[in-house]
Structures are given as structure tokens and as C-alpha cells.
Amino acid sequence: MSAPTPIPTPDAPLPRPTGPVTLQQVAERAGVSSATASRALHGSSGTRIVGEELRRRVLDAARELRYVSNAPAQALARSTTSVVGVVVHDVADPYFAAIAAGAMGVAREHGLLVMLAATFRDPELELDYLARLRAQRARAVVLAGSGFADRDFTRRLAAEVDAYRADGGHVVAVGEHGIASDTVRPANRSGAALAVRHLHDLGHRDFGIVSGPRALTTVRDRLDGARRQLRSLGVPLPPAQVIDGGFTREQARVAARTLLTRAPDLTAIVVLNDVMAAGVLAALRDDLGLRVPDQVSVVGFDDLPFAADLNPPLTTVRLPLADIGARAMDMILTGPTIEPRTLDLDTELILRNSTMPPR
Amino acid sequence: MSAPTPIPTPDAPLPRPTGPVTLQQVAERAGVSSATASRALHGSSGTRIVGEELRRRVLDAARELRYVSNAPAQALARSTTSVVGVVVHDVADPYFAAIAAGAMGVAREHGLLVMLAATFRDPELELDYLARLRAQRARAVVLAGSGFADRDFTRRLAAEVDAYRADGGHVVAVGEHGIASDTVRPANRSGAALAVRHLHDLGHRDFGIVSGPRALTTVRDRLDGARRQLRSLGVPLPPAQVIDGGFTREQARVAARTLLTRAPDLTAIVVLNDVMAAGVLAALRDDLGLRVPDQVSVVGFDDLPFAADLNPPLTTVRLPLADIGARAMDMILTGPTIEPRTLDLDTELILRNSTMPPR
């Protein structure tokens, strides 16, 4: 007798099929219908329970074939997914990185996958991404970037959000976006007021503010908080002493230089975020030769991780960034409610070494 | 005459249908078949062109209904998606944030959506996410976290990667992962050597190293590079002068303290990444009262954005982080090749003020 043709292993050899393994193949290998296989693997449909024996066979077959279900197909059939979108301005910005990390942490705990979209500060892209996330049937999206204070943009955003919502989507916003939605709201106003009050308590009366693009609601809120506090304290703030630092280190650095040439006598600067504060500190120290806090006090905003490592360590208003992300994700998990919810997250002044009484 | 009731627009009122708008509905509104609607909206299928008139009608209908196609359905039909996965250890870590940002930049330019997964340094999760990304039919994934030097883990990773690849997926790794795949490889070894050589050129002969978890291939490579260079320079490195800084600021801070008590005479420290360097600087300055660089020189690794703002500004080995991410994404776009490709990205020593000749 010649050598027999290769004998199939008892339970059928592992096929090396073309393309991904399908549920059907798993079912065949387990000797059951695809309905049973589906129920055994994802037993979600009501009370239907698969018998112990079959269940085991299916699970084994799935493992042997390294089966993972086709998520798009599943999404189509179930008409729901387990992906959520998070849109930020820029992941490389530690502010957004921290929020995203917070959100991703709780997403993971609940088996959600996150699609992260970075708009690089282009409002148009925000709209775009929202539409694409809607197309993806993302279960929810958190709008983590700052809102834009632009009439037309807000209208279009609202329209897109409405469309998304009509499709069953849920959006939660971080900060004001001019849309009615669940929102977690960092205390930008009172935080800025805190910074001002601290400086005022120290005895400062001549303030400068390094702000950001006015179009951002975050900037508006912080600026407004600082202004109000100043006013209620009876301290004047000449327009020339508020300058736009562009929300980046470099722009803030040059802004600080012009600010100081415009108002060489100011003794206190509140900078509307820590990234810019780093630039301001650099300008003061390296460009202007001014000592902080001896000659000028500065306080930042956000309390990013590097704030403590700046020179000098930065006194700043802490925002619970990871919490912001985490709470936003929580709101997603508890699903949309009849009335939009608002969660206010408080700030805290972190005292370090960039402030002291004026001479 | 009383005010007329709102007149329905001529072409049928916009329905407020339950659930998302489907292609079918768009087709009906445009008075064409769904085939034509599909072609008009996503004309990808070969040469089939839709007539001008119909095309316009379809586009209009789609816009009016705010239609976006159901991505999962599309994925199922086309059996391909436009999502790519990026898995990192932790987005809040500026190192990963920068890589992710680089990747997302080019992803955006090409209309790719990115699913970002953070393993929080749990290898198990890496495997998990890889499987889920496979389930999502992500077109490709970039493994941006450091590899783990663990026999068993690597085997399992390879198996998962193979499965993913068999399904048509493409994986590109950043750094060594022990798998045969496209990889972009930061020059960790030569970068560390660079740091050592710089310090040696300055005249330092007594080195300390603040390392990280040995299980990470990134750590191994950097450590190895430093060690080799030291050896070839004939400089001894007692085991006690290599300490694990845990890859975090806080752990590195305490590590630096013990390092200095073990070896009070060392004059140069190379720290295997910048976030640890921040901790080391803090320890030296605030805990130990040692002046940098006067008494101890330190050089970091990565050149994270905050490195220039540390006290003192940190001399460090720059890794082109955004490029790493961008190039990895490029490799995804050019698709898998027969032979795995390797792209080496070079480092550069950035001189700042944390190093000087020993006294």
C-alpha cells in the first residue's frame, strides 16, 4: 500500500482560510448553527441560554481559530457600537493629554474603545470629525476642546450635534460650547478670580494678563473671571495690560516682552494657562532679566505636571484635568438624561514660588 | 386672511424619520436607486460614473437630510475601514502624546480615523487591544509603546500579530518588539552613547545612571548604549550606580536620592528619560542641596517640550518624537511590503545648562 493521503485530524484540521475567520466557520467547527455560536459567544439576546456542552464546544472552536467577531458586522446587526469619540485640539498639549487620559481610563474600565480626534484648533475640523464620528455610529462623543465664541460656528455645531443626537448619539461637552448638552464645567471664572485674589492679597495692585485667543470660550471665561475680580477689588486694568499670548509657549514669550515694555511697572502677571506661563517665565528670566517672584509675580492656570518643575516653581490654579475627562466619560456611561446635566469641577490654588509680595 | 399654515416645501417635506437616515432614503428623495446613490456619494467602484444631473440630485438630497453613511455597514460591504489603531502606554506621558500627535497629524491628512488605546503599561492590555482592533477591522495599528523583553509575552504578541496580519492587518512597531514587522527605530543605543560621550568629553569619569524597568526594550537599549560607550571609554560603572527610576518623576526623585547616598562622589548622571530627569533635578536641587551643573551634571533623554523649562534647562538627547509617529503612519499608508522595513531615526544632543566640566 502506498502512503495514505494525509489524514485529517479527528476534529478537522485548523483551516488556513483566506481572510478573517467568520462566526459561521466557528459554528461549523463546533457543529452548531451560527445562531447558537452567536449566543454562546456574546449571549446578550434576552434570556436565551446555550447548553453547557455546546457552549464549551463553541468557545473552544473560537479560541482554536483565534476568532474575533467582526465588529462592523456586529455593529450593523445590533445597530450600536462600543466606541466613543473624544475630540481635542491637540494631544501633544498636556492639558488635552491629561483630559484624554482621564477619559480613556474610565473607557477602558467599561470596555469602550475610544476614537481620538485632534482638530489642531481648526473649528472646521471639529465639525468634520463630529460627522465622521456620527458615521461611525460612535455611541457618544466628548467635545473636550474649548468652545468657539462664534455665532455662525456655534449654529453649525448645534446642527451637527442635533443630527448626531437624532441618530441616538450622546454628546458631552467640556466647558461652554453654546449647545444644550451634558457638560462638565471647569470653574474657569472663579479659578481666575482665585489667582487675582491671591495676588491682591499679597499686595499687588498693578496687574498684567497674558490671555489667549478671544474666540475661545475658555479664554473668555478665564479673562472675564479675572476682570470681574479685579473690578470688585477696585483695581484698574488698562487694556494695554491684557495681551494675547496665543496659548503657546513661544507666542506667550514674545507677548510677555511687549507687555513689560508697555507696562514696565506691573508687579503681577496672571497667565491664562501653564503652557504660556512657561513662556512668560522664560521671557522674564532670560529675555528681560527680571527676577520672579522678587520683581514680578506670576500665576498660571491648569497646574500641568511640569508646573512644579519650572523655574521658579509655578504658583497656579489647579484644574482636575484627569477628572474632567473621567467625569465626562461617566456621563456618557450613565447615558443621556431628559434634562442636560451640568457638573461643575472646582479649581484650587496651588502655591509655589512664583509669587510674593511686591517690593 | 390669517397667517397661512407652513407650506411644505415642494419636494416633499424633510421627514423626521426614526433613527439615522439611510442611503435608501437619500435615494428615494433623489428619485434614484440606492446603487446610483451609493455611486454618486462614494464613487469608488471602478469606472462607473454617475450622470451630472443625478449626481447633483443625490448630493442635494444627502445634504438636506444630513446624511452620513453608516460606516459599519460600509465596512462590512467593502470589508475594509479607514480606522487605524495606535496603542501607547499612557497618553498623559508627553513622550507618547508627542508620538500620537505626530501620527494623528498624518492620519488626518489622509482621512484616517485613529483609535487610541492606552495600556497603562499593562502588557495584557496590549494583547487585548490588539485583538479588539483586529475585531474592528482596523486597517493597521502602530504599536507605539515600548516592547517587553519577556519570552512568553513576546510569543503571545507574535501570535496575535500574526492573526491580525492573516486578516489583512498591518502593524508597524516603534522600537523593538521582538516581532517581524515594519518598525521605526529610534536610535536609543547611540543616543545614550551620545550622552555619555558628551559627559566624558567634559571630563566626567564617575557616572550614575537612572534607568527604568528592565523589562522594557527601550530601557534595555538605552542602558546598553550607555554601558557600551562607557566601556569603550574605559570608564567603570559599578552596579550600584545604576538605579531603576521607574520611568516616573516621583520614583526617579527617590531613586536619585538613594543613588547619591550610595555614590556621593559621582559627578555625572545620565537619566534615561526626561520625565525622570525632572525628578532627578528636583531631588538634587531640593532634597540634596546639590547644584546642577556645578556639582553634578545631568543629561536626560527625549527632549520633551518642558526640558528647556526645567531648572536648570536640561541638556538632553533629542528624539524626533512627532516624526516617529508620523513616519510610522507613513509606513501604514504605503502599505505592507514583502520584506519588513526598518526606519532608523536619529537622535541629537541638545546642549543646555545641566552639564559642565566637573570641578
Added chain:
DNA sequence: TCCCGATGGGAAAGCGCTTTCCCGTAAGCT
């Protein structure tokens, strides 16, 4: 003994797209 209600499995109908055919019409040849 007969009937009835659980129980668990399978057949098959979608989910919303894409794409292959198939077809009618309008050109472009000889």
C-alpha cells in the same frame, strides 16, 4: 395517559451598504 409549558437549537430575515450583473439607449463603425 394525555396535554401543556418550558427549554434550547436552528432557519431565515434583516441591518445598510457595495458591487456584480444585466439592460436599454446612444453613439461609432463598416
Added chain:
DNA sequence: AGCTTACGGGAAAGCGCTTTCCCATCGGGA
């Protein structure tokens, strides 16, 4: 004219799941 090509549109067959029905089986109560 007669015939071949394009050309552009539509019908319908999937893509890989989930879920609704339907059905066979079995245990128990009257």
C-alpha cells in the same frame, strides 16, 4: 442599415453578524 461598443442606471446578491420565529424534546400535572 446593421452591428458593435460604450455608457449609465437599476435589481439583487451578498458582507457577517443578531434576533425573531418556529420546532422538537422533555418533564410534570391532572
